[in-house]
Amino acid sequence: MSAGTDATVRSGGDVRVTRSRRNVAWTGIGALVVVAVLAYLPYMVYSGTTGILVQAFIVLTLASMWNLLAGYAGLVSVGQQAFLGLGAYFVLIPAMHGLSPFAALPIGAIGAGIVAIPLWWLVSRLRTGYFAIATWVLATAVMLFVERFQSIGGGTGMPLPGLAWSDTALLSAATYWAGLAVTVLAIGTVYFLLRGRLGLVLTAVRDDETAARSSGARVGFARMLVFIVAAIGCGAAGGVLAIQQLQVVPSTSGGVFSVQWTAYMAFATIIGGLGTIEGPIIGTAVYIVLKQTLQSYNAWYLIILGLVAIVITLFARRGLWGLLDERFNIKLFPVGYYLWAPGESRRRRRNGTGSSETPAKASVTS
Amino acid sequence: MAWVSAIIQGILTGGLYALFACGLSLMFGVMKVVNLAYGDLAVVAGYIGVGVIAATHMAFLWAIPIVVLIMAALGYVLQRTLIQAALRRGELITLIVTFGLSMVIENGLLQFFTANGKGLGVNQSFVTASFSIGSQITIAWLDVIIFALAVVVLLSLQYYLSSTKYGRLIRAVADDREAAQLSGADYRHVFGIAAAIAFGTVALAGMAYGTTTVLYPTTGTDTILLIAFATVVIGGLGSLWGTLLGGIVLGVAQQVGAQINISYELLAGYVIFLVVLIVRPQGLTARRTQS
Amino acid sequence: MSEPVNGARHSSASPILEVRDLVVHHGQLRALSGISLHVLPGEVYAIIGANGAGKSTLLRTIAGLHHPTSGSIVYDGKDVTGLRPEKRATAGIGMVPEGRRLFASLTLEENLKVGATYARKGPWTFDRVYEMFPWMKDRREQRTAQMSGGEQQSVAIGRALVANPRVLMLDELSLGLAPVIVQRIYGMLPQILESGVTVLLVEQDVSQALRVATHLQCLLEGHTTLEGRPADVTTEQVEAAYFGMAGSASVERALNVSPDEGSES
Numbered sequence: 001m002s003a004g005t006d007a008t009v010r011s012g013g014d015v016r017v018t019r020s021r022r023n024v025a026w027t028g029i030g031a032l033v034v035v036a037v038l039a040y041l042p043y044m045v046y047s048g049t050t051g052i053l054v055q056a057f058i059v060l061t062l063a064s065m066w067n068l069l070a071g072y073a074g075l076v077s078v079g080q081q082a083f084l085g086l087g088a089y090f091v092l093i094p095a096m097h098g099l100s101p102f103a104a105l106p107i108g109a110i111g112a113g114i115v116a117i118p119l120w121w122l123v124s125r126l127r128t129g130y131f132a133i134a135t136w137v138l139a140t141a142v143m144l145f146v147e148r149f150q151s152i153g154g155g156t157g158m159p160l161p162g163l164a165w166s167d168t169a170l171l172s173a174a175t176y177w178a179g180l181a182v183t184v185l186a187i188g189t190v191y192f193l194l195r196g197r198l199g200l201v202l203t204a205v206r207d208d209e210t211a212a213r214s215s216g217a218r219v220g221f222a223r224m225l226v227f228i229v230a231a232i233g234c235g236a237a238g239g240v241l242a243i244q245q246l247q248v249v250p251s252t253s254g255g256v257f258s259v260q261w262t263a264y265m266a267f268a269t270i271i272g273g274l275g276t277i278e279g280p281i282i283g284t285a286v287y288i289v290l291k292q293t294l295q296s297y298n299a300w301y302l303i304i305l306g307l308v309a310i311v312i313t314l315f316a317r318r319g320l321w322g323l324l325d326e327r328f329n330i331k332l333f334p335v336g337y338y339l340w341a342p343g344e345s346r347r348r349r350r351n352g353t354g355s356s357e358t359p360a361k362a363s364v365t366s
Numbered sequence: 367m368a369w370v371s372a373i374i375q376g377i378l379t380g381g382l383y384a385l386f387a388c389g390l391s392l393m394f395g396v397m398k399v400v401n402l403a404y405g406d407l408a409v410v411a412g413y414i415g416v417g418v419i420a421a422t423h424m425a426f427l428w429a430i431p432i433v434v435l436i437m438a439a440l441g442y443v444l445q446r447t448l449i450q451a452a453l454r455r456g457e458l459i460t461l462i463v464t465f466g467l468s469m470v471i472e473n474g475l476l477q478f479f480t481a482n483g484k485g486l487g488v489n490q491s492f493v494t495a496s497f498s499i500g501s502q503i504t505i506a507w508l509d510v511i512i513f514a515l516a517v518v519v520l521l522s523l524q525y526y527l528s529s530t531k532y533g534r535l536i537r538a539v540a541d542d543r544e545a546a547q548l549s550g551a552d553y554r555h556v557f558g559i560a561a562a563i564a565f566g567t568v569a570l571a572g573m574a575y576g577t578t579t580v581l582y583p584t585t586g587t588d589t590i591l592l593i594a595f596a597t598v599v600i601g602g603l604g605s606l607w608g609t610l611l612g613g614i615v616l617g618v619a620q621q622v623g624a625q626i627n628i629s630y631e632l633l634a635g636y637v638i639f640l641v642v643l644i645v646r647p648q649g650l651t652a653r654r655t656q657s
Numbered sequence: 658m659s660e661p662v663n664g665a666r667h668s669s670a671s672p673i674l675e676v677r678d679l680v681v682h683h684g685q686l687r688a689l690s691g692i693s694l695h696v697l698p699g700e701v702y703a704i705i706g707a708n709g710a711g712k713s714t715l716l717r718t719i720a721g722l723h724h725p726t727s728g729s730i731v732y733d734g735k736d737v738t739g740l741r742p743e744k745r746a747t748a749g750i751g752m753v754p755e756g757r758r759l760f761a762s763l764t765l766e767e768n769l770k771v772g773a774t775y776a777r778k779g780p781w782t783f784d785r786v787y788e789m790f791p792w793m794k795d796r797r798e799q800r801t802a803q804m805s806g807g808e809q810q811s812v813a814i815g816r817a818l819v820a821n822p823r824v825l826m827l828d829e830l831s832l833g834l835a836p837v838i839v840q841r842i843y844g845m846l847p848q849i850l851e852s853g854v855t856v857l858l859v860e861q862d863v864s865q866a867l868r869v870a871t872h873l874q875c876l877l878e879g880h881t882t883l884e885g886r887p888a889d890v891t892t893e894q895v896e897a898a899y900f901g902m903a904g905s906a907s908v909e910r911a912l913n914v915s916p917d918e919g920s921e922s
Contacts, residue, residue: 076461129394310466
């Protein structure tokens with residue numbers, strides 16, 4: 001957010017920097033209310049509904065992570081399913097040794113995060129296109145590697161122990177709450193990360209990488225952090241997926257290492273709005289609605305999802321949320337700043353030129 | 367002896383891999399586009415081939431140029447519309463759009479043709495005919511023919527790029543798009559031609575591949591995309607003969623891996639790819655480094 | 658220094674190239690603020706100014722590589738503001754871009770061949786280019802990346818000429834070249850003019866520009882600070898226009914400020 005193009009900065013007097021929204025408090029309270037209502041849901045609805053919501057939570061978590069990677073750090077990863085799968089397997093293995101899968105969820109998440117470190121070393125120097133391919137290759141390689149271990153199910157998969165509860169309603173509820181917790185943590189983490197220095201570094205890099213580097217921003221570190229956080233988030237989602245499916249299957253369609261998951265998280269993010277925290281929420285909603293409507297037509301909803309994503313990415317770069325934001329200027333998760341010239345007040349700003357940037361004509365070659 | 371056989375097999379397979387890769391090399395080298403739907407295009411070509419043969423009952427050999435022409439036209443149109451629109455908006459957008467395209471194609475094939483694979487209805491003996499060297503090495507004629515085809519295509523491509531008007535334009539636009547515009551070239555049209563050529567070669571490769579194995583809707587991303595990219599990366603961008611070398615290295619690595627342990631065949635390929643990507647991303651023959 | 662075909666500038670002579678009130682932005686930065694000029698056939702029109710004055714932006718916008726925010730470009734009486742760069746090239750607006758911009762992986766002759774791909778009819782053939790630059794004859798098959806700066810500049814000029822432009826734009830010919838080489842290259846100008854080509858050039862080297870120009874325009878921070886024939890301006894006026902020294906009447910007029918305030922951005 002910058003001051004209007006034609007504002008003159010007069011010498012003398014300091015410039016103030018404030019958050020872009022005064023009343024974050026309202027958003028915070030609103031969020032708490034929403035979470036409280038969601039937490040109470042299992043007592044009010046059937047497990048069929050909570051089951052759908054768990055799917056939504058999984059995709060929402062994945063989409064938030066993919067958004068962090070592609071929308072903020074510029075890393076288009078087509079291999080996040082590797083961490084989804086690893087998270088599932090890192091829940092499976094402790095469960096096979098007696099630990100409750102729910103207790104193993106953090107292990108799944110952290111485990112995926114740890115694997116992300118050497119993987120980042122492998123791909124960090126690659127440019128956008130090569131990076132995407134490399135992540136895809138790595139994901140496939142990870143899958144092939146994991147499939148070789150017959151003890152954890154090999155190529156066909158294995159049921160997840162520790163979930164044979166007598167009270168199936170309670171199991172559904174527990175799965176639901178696990179999904180809700182993971183999602184809240186995921187979105188919360190993304191929000192707080194982007195509000196802080198990391199967010200500034202990433203936005204600066206998004207605008208002009210060379211300038212960002214030369215002003216001291218630790219770009220490599222920021223990207224690595226994002227990659228690892230995204231791995232942890234996807235790992236956690238993978239754990240929840242395993243719990244919901246009551247099994248861990250590697251590669252058949254719907255399997256934890258399937259590239260379909262990248263398709264879901266990418267399309268949900270794009271349709272909702274790449275580069276906005278609110279985007280994945282809307283995108284996931286669209287994903288769920290489409291899935292419910294086209295339930296019996298298996299491949300159709302991926303086709304439609306894909307087509308919509310292509311159209312939106314070309315014509316409405318910031319997705320559905322971007323369209324809403326431009327119309328009504330709402331921000332649920334404000335991470336930007338306003339720059340106030342000395343003597344400028346909010347009222348003057350509102351009455352004068354609009355505070356949103358006017359996009360200048362792009363040059364032919366950009 | 368089994369090793370010699372494996373190496374020969376690997377070399378021959380490398381020809382097919384190079385055929386897959388040269389189109390990708392062209393698209394990436396000229397337009398800087400990483401087309402994640404590239405592998406799926408080969409599968410689409412195979413399916414079109416099956417459809418054409420089923421509809422017209424023509425011989426397989428006649429169907430090949432028809433499919434190639436159809437795909438080339440498709441390539442020009444797709445480039446001028448979708449891909450150009452994505453390119454104008456940046457590398458990130460292009461990746462996302464081609465990824466979306468890949469998913470749409472695969473699921474489209476899945477939806478309309480089910481998950482069953484399609485093989486190109488070739489005369490059985492044609493496919494399995496082989497000859498022997500010595501007493502222990504058997505080589506399939508088909509593999510030799512495909513290798514020869516790959517060499518012919520590479521030679522033609524090299525001639526085209528070095529000695530024809532559009533070949534020069536393609537190289538010029540790849541070097542400096544603006545300077546080419548200043549010389550009167552509409553780079554969008556030149557891109558379209560390059561895409562048409564790329565789609566044509568990948569169609570050829572897809573048809574050839576379809577005679578050796580069954581094509582499934584997901585073969586594009588399961589197998590072909592990575593083969594094509596690995597070959598380009600190993601061999602180096604900017605050199606057609608580099609892609610042949612890359613294909614051979616990949617093919618041999620896979621066959622050698624299979625000799626050690628049959629399940630290592632695919633993994634060996636991936637490992638080689640990753641190693642080259644990390645150690646020498648400009649490939650084995652590249653003159654200029656890609657940053 | 659050559660005179661335009663019809664002697665002094667007549668207001669009734671119709672310009673071959675006209676720029677009207679051009680405003681150009683780079684993102685949010687305003688590079689050109691309402692620039693106008695008109696070039697008569699046969700002239701050598703020089704645009705001078707310091708770095709960042711907007712000279713190259715002006716040429717690039719005329720060539721079509723950059724979109725103006727407002728204003729128009731008229732070539733041979735027709736408005737070409739909306740025309741794509743390649744269409745302007747085939748219409749007869751040629752440019753030797755800043756930094757040569759040769760096709761690095763192509764040989765010398767291939768560079769010329771690309772330039773000739775969409776050539777108009779005219780006197781410039783490969784042979785005529787080789788006559789002007791005899792050294793090229795033996796180095797046709799050599800890759801241009803290995804050539805010296807001066808040689809590359811010559812190839813770039815040759816590439817633009819074989820298209821037979823009517824207006825040839827030269828962007829910073831002297832950049833990165835030794836003065837002797839620069840003189841030699843500018844020495845080619847008469848041959849180019851002889852063939853009926855009008856020249857619009859941008860130069861940071863003011864003395865070089867003064868030596869070859871028949872008409873002069875100086876830019877400063879996107880504004881025109883001086884315009885006229887080299888014979889009619891003094892060195893002091895040029896200096897003041899180039900550096901924008903406060904107190905210079907023409908500069909103040911152009912920038913529309915009084916001597917006490919700072920300049921507008």
